[in-house]
Amino acid sequence: MIDLNEVSARGIIRLHSLVIFFLLLAGANLSGQTYYFDSYGPNEGLGSSKVYTVIQDTKDWLWIGTESGVCRFGGKSIEIFSADDSLSSGGVKSLFEDSQGTVWVGHLNGGLSIYNGKSFRSLLFDSLVIKGDITSIREIEGRLWFTSWLDGALSAEYDPVSRILVNIKQYMGAQGLSDQVFSSYIDRDGIFYCITDVGIKKYNAEEDRFETYRPDGLSNFFNVVTMFHDSRGDRWFGTHNGGLFRMDAGSGEFTVYDVKDGMSSNYISTITEDSRGRIWIGSWGGGITLLEEGKLRKFDNENGLDAMEIQCIIEDREGNIIIGSNSFGLQIFKGDYLVNYYSDRLFPDKKILAVEEDKFGRLWLGSNMGITLLENEPVDPQSWLFNEENRNVFNEENRNISNKIKFIRNDLDGNIWVGTDGDGIYRYLFEEDRFIKAEIINEILSSDLKITALAVDHNNNLWIGTLDGVGFWDLGNGVGTRYTQGDGLSGNMVTALLVSDDGNIWIGTESNIGITCYDHSTGEFRIIETGYNDKPQSI
Template identity: 25%
Template sequence: MKGFWGCCFIFFCCQAFAQTSVEKIKFSKIELHSELSNSRVTSILQDSRGFIWVATEDGLNRFDGYEFKVYRNLPNDTTSLLKNSILNLYEDSRGILWISTSNGGLHTYNIKQDNFERIKEYNFNCEIGVITEDKDYIWIGGVKSHNAFIDRLDKISHQWKRSTLFRSENPTLFISRDAADEFWIGVRNIGFFKWNEKTNSVKKYSADKNNRNTIIHNGVHQIIRDPKGYIWIATEGGVSKFEIATGKFKNYSKALLQNHTAPLVDNTLSLCMDGDYIWIGTENGGLSQLDTRTDNFKNFSNIKNDPSSLPDNSVWVLYKDRQGRIWIGMYSKGLCVIDRMKDKFSELDIPLENDVVNAIWQDSKKRFWVGTENGIAMKDGSNVHYFNHSENNPNSLSSNPILSILEDSKQQMWFGTWAGGLNRFDEVNNRFITYKPDSERINSMSDANVFAIAQLKESGKLLAGTYKGLNILQDEKRGIFTNYRSDKFEYNNYIRTIHEDSEGNVWIGTIEDLALFDPHTQKIVSFNTSMDPNFHSVGGLVNCIVEDKKRRLWVGTNNGLYLIINKKYSKRYTIESGLKNDIVYGILEDNSGNLWLSTAEGISKFNPETNKFKYYDVNDGLLSNEFKANVCFKNDEGQFFFGGKGVNVFYPDSIKDNPYIPPVYITDLKLFNQSVKVGDKDGILTQQISEAFEVSLSPEYNFFTINYVALNYTAPTKNQYAYKLEGFDDTWNYVGDQRSVTFTNLDPGYYIFKVKASNNDGLWNEEGTLLIIRILPPWWETWWFRSLASIIIISVVMGTYKVRVSRITQQNRKLEDIVERRTRELAHQNEELLQIQQQISAQRDLVSEQNMELQYAREIIEKQNDEIILRNETLEAEVEERTRDLVEYNQQLEQFAFISAHNLRAPVARILGLGNVLGIIRNDPNEVNMIIDRIMFTTEELDRVVKDLNTVLELRKDNTSVITRINLADELKLVKINLEKEIEETHTVFEEDFSNAAVVYTLKPYLDSILMNLISNAIKYRNPNIPPVIRIQSQIVQEHICITVSDNGLGMDLPLYRDKLFTLYSRFHSHVEGKGMGLYLVKTQATALGGKIEVESQTGNGTTFKVYIRNQTSA
């Protein structure tokens, strides 16, 4: 009977893969935008810095986890590889990388120059098969002129010694020195030998089919030595293990391992130690893993339509890096890797006819049941059985799409199907019993689509959730069901999941709601309305319901994760709370109380106590980032299964973060998107950028990019980066997976670029790496030019000062001469008057009749005395006035120097800048003409400034002769032109109103300087958070014109700074550059124009200056 049903069913067994574990090893193919130079890999090596080097038949590749950098022969370049076909790679203890190429060629890699040094002794007619070393020597094995040889390079003296072994067409490919100073060597396709260097004698260990204690085959492909001292030999006829101490061989081949698993083929090409395991690459037989403790093999080969299987069955090269990854070089498919740290999640090792998984279960007999869109796959030990629907077999599955699975308390397996109702597997008779809706029976199932199956703990009754309500199986043999539907809410009849909690409450998840089934009232009631009127609605499709160890209920929906405590809504978790995606398909709780959530964007690990999430996706080994609703299972061993596209399997306690801290390197420097090469004509790099400590860039290279990388090959796309440029921005910029940064328009000076990175699990290399960048100044900003310009300006100012002082000294001398002459005249007149007075007194007694005349004469004398005194006082006042004029002239001279430097700076700087641009665009006539026009305009402006300064000099001679009529709007336009660069860079907006006073009669240079200082200060001390706005207006105030300049900038603490606001060299914002002269000049010039200045300001609310200028009529 059993055989009959086995034939009737579409039911068969297939031999499982050689590994009996339910987990499947994944092979990750290295496929990038930057391709490997050739698909045939000949050697693999990880250097001391962490880069992976891959040798191929057409070029050498350096891999950083993201892209390959390819090295090939360059014609006429002796620092390139001699040939493109690479044979061997080896890095010695000094960090020197050795490379051999076919048909002659041995090189060392110059890490500083990023090129190669050819070893001239090997340039022609030889082939290197092995490069290795011991404490004292570098050993080179090869073949030349049909002779196998071994060369020895002394590390200290750098002397070469050659030992010729025997005639051979093939090179030496293995050299190992033992304690007795004897060498074990292998020669490709020739055999295995012991060589004595001192006597140059060779002993061959030949294969003998009649003697099992010999090497299995003379066709040697690769030899390795394990830590226990055994030598493992890959040959055309299998693998041999040689014990040095006894001289005995142990062989592994298909013929010899009849009672054990064995490699799929005997032609073995490559070997790699991995702890207690040896990986064995074969020719057309895939990859084998030998457990040296049990001598059992596991075999891996390419599986059609399985991207995680071995890509190519011819494995040429195997290499284990320092982090334990196994790199696999193949004959035709390039490079792949086994990365246990990346593949945190494994695949259930069951070949599926359809990879859309809707249900998972492991039964009490440890069998795995997987329900797919195309039937059931069941793994029992090493065998896999498939169950499908057959139209001609009523005992087969009623429908292929499986929606739910359950093992009941009787150890019976139940399956919910799409359109096929409920199926029970009768294991005794190997058949399926089907329960479907029957229109002729009122107690049959209500619907044929069974999305959920559950069993009540107390009664043991089976519950089936369909799209037409809840069905409770009352009689298994007769197929009698009781149907329950919600009368109030139709959507509560579309049941997706069922869960009975620890208190016996039956929770039902529907397409729109969370509901409760009350067995006593036999009603389905919406939880949102019945239990708590203040409850936040569990909106959206309910995918799963789980109760944790603390009896908290967790509900996964398409609208987030909900927490329910004591039948009351507690909290909702969404993207805003830290979820990767709001759609939660499945929930499992681990032994530590963490919840593992399958979502529409991978799996999230959630700690309910800390509310922290950690995310995992396909880069961590998941088969897909999207899962199916409620397709999750936890077995008795605590192993988790999540399904969607295939089945992901893992132990949650084994999901560990990658502990490797990746080194960080700067990999490229680009100027205007072009990579800078070592030794380019500009001489920027004298060594490759990863080895450079400092670079200097000319000012014309104001657009440059820096590329960097963290050498973590485990899910490198999840590496995170942060950088900062000290001297420009001292805070770290966290840029995610971005591996380059571009800088533009940096000011001249020194900067330190620092970059750090994390691995795929967020472990940071806080030290990172750095590069000092020096931006050279343009010639007009160099120290020598500034020194020369300063000397010239100082010389001009000092010359002018000396001329002026000389003129004032001459005027002082003239005044002194006048005063001295007038004083002598007055003294002489006094003497004459005294004589006259004496004569009059003497004649008084004699000429009494002349009293009246004398009285009159006295009055005349007294009047003359008064005039003399008045004249003396007038002369003293003139001296004081002349002295005040001298002091004022000195002050105005200083002011003139400041105005000269201030007004000349901007036009001169623009002329120099335009001249520099003219040198760059000289090949474009249109742009050259535009720049020439700008130079002419700026030159005219410079001429106006010089004329204005001459006017100031004329002013010193005659103030009334230079009063001019000034249109304020036109004057403001000139100021804007002078500040054009600052206005454009800061996007300054002007609001002006000269309608009340459009014209003023005054001194133009002083008004120029006043407006220039006030507007430039408004721009300089702007608020960085808002665009600067400057308002300028004028009005007539009695005999003055009042010009008001207001801004919305930083403002100032006026009570604190009022006393020194208009003093020389006073500054009020330390973070903005300035010299503290502007307001001093404004006040001085306003006073000189017969006016004054007033200020209103508050910190953070801007500043208003009111300048009053006496409006003088034109001459």
């Protein structure tokens, strides 16, 4: 993270060069351009790689329905819930939070569960036996609606005293619906629709029955799979192999988008709109298409998105796009600022963890496979990037430095310092073109030598974050020490460091009691309470 407050005059020039470099990259037509998606699957703690549905509740938890149960994600760790937690058995097909804050869980094969904020409980539909998957759950004027793959739709009230569903009414063919309901939708006018094997059915509340909904211009040949009503009033219909249909709110006329227009696939599985008014279209087999200002952009496994079979897309309250997929778990898109330019001819590892420009204008890029040094001026970005003569790799095999690079920093004299994950601090010797391990500095650090943050203050001192306090090293006098919670830090596990414009050092830790400030004029630490139960990862 670059903070302009700690950039010197020379640093501003270096930062300007770095910005120009990445702007030149953006202007070059590089075949390696990719978008970055965070991925969460079984290896990251998700219960299954098959995700059916995702919601965010009013407490900001992400609830994820998977083939094996339900998971809850708060941004760091994933909790898995199953029948051992009093859930009904079976995977989770649908999720919904009602107006009272209760989370409803619809299972494969007809099971139903609720979470009341403290614990789960399985429920029954009174005397009815539901065998089909619960495909959706909605709330309309205090009544809950459940749709099923085999049992039509059910409307019911929940009695919190007896903790059962009462006053249940079932809707099937005789009520104008069908026994096979694939999903449901409530539009911006509050009208309830069911998407069935015989088309879209619209609920007529006055007559308490369903009727066929088929606007003039909507295909009769391709089955509608999903529908959406956007903020402009336009209505969208995704079909099975027939592309995307858009009904204009004013004229009622339809526009059709398919692969010839740039869609990722003609099989549309889900549609949503983000807070910027962009339409996200998930497909089955082609990834995602984004429609913005009349232009289509695709995300697929050629530019960063692993998932090709999309089950659901939502936007969370921070503006992240959350994607549930059939085979790759949960993927999260955090915005266009995370655009990568990558080729294995350029970098040994596409996950760049540290970037620094040295006093000669060369770029140092750290990853879990060592350091790549890019030399010379990027006059022609494309030819420069892929010229192997401009690339110099430092790693365990050839240059005596750890592969796991976390931080790269210049000191005020232009020396390069590197923080690693498990091998402490290294220094680059320009005259010998090699790294040496800073053994005397590493002696003051925690024994695991995992570096969690690295900064250089205005007096040319190194500040080194570790899992057990912060190391301080006076580069001029060659002496140092390590400060811990006993010396006034808010916690021992350091997560972030910042040198502010006034020369003070700001230290974030895993403790949630506040941020520590080191006053360079007094040599004392003080804890600043933020009022938030957060653990800063960067400052």
